[in-house]
Amino acid sequence: MRRTIIGWVLLAIIAAAVWSILWIMHLVALAPVSPVRNAVNEPTAHPDVPTTGNMANDRLANLPSTEQAVVLGKNVGRGCEGVLAFPMGFGRHDADKGDAYWSVKCADGKSYAVALHPDKAGGVSVLGCEAMRSAGMECFKRLPP
Secondary structure (H helix, E strand, O other): OHHHHHHHHHHHHHHHHHHHHHHHHHHHHHOOOOHHHHOOOOOOOOOOOOOOOOHHHHHHHOOOHHHHHHHHHHHHOOOOOEEEEEEEEEOOOOOOOOOEEEEEEEOOOOEEEEEEOOOOOOOEEEEEHHHHHHOOOOOOOOOOO
C-alpha cells in the first residue's frame, strides 16, 4: 500500500512539472512583444570617413559597424563569427607603413588583430590578441601616433 501511495505522489509531481513547463511555454508564446525589440535595427553607414589610400580599410570603414565585424571575422577564418570591430589605427614604421589595424571579437570570445595591407590585392595578416600583447601592443586600443 505504501509503495502505491509513493508511486501516485511521484506520478503527480511529474505530471505537475510537465504541465507547468507546457503552461509557461504557452504564456511565452502569448506574451506581448515590444515593437522595439523585434525591430530590425539597420546600422547606418559611415559616409563621413575620410579615404586613407588603403582601399581595403576604406571599404571596411564605410560599412556599418555590425558588417565590419562580420567581414573581419571572415578574414580571420578559424570559425570566427565577428561580433565587434574596432579600428586601431595605422602602422607608422617602415615594415608596416600604411597597414590598417583592426581588432575583432568573435562570438566564441576569442579576439584577433587584423592588418589590412594597402596593396591592390588587399592582403590581410591575422594575429591573436595574446600574441599582440607579447609584442607590446593591445587589441581594442588605439595605436600610438
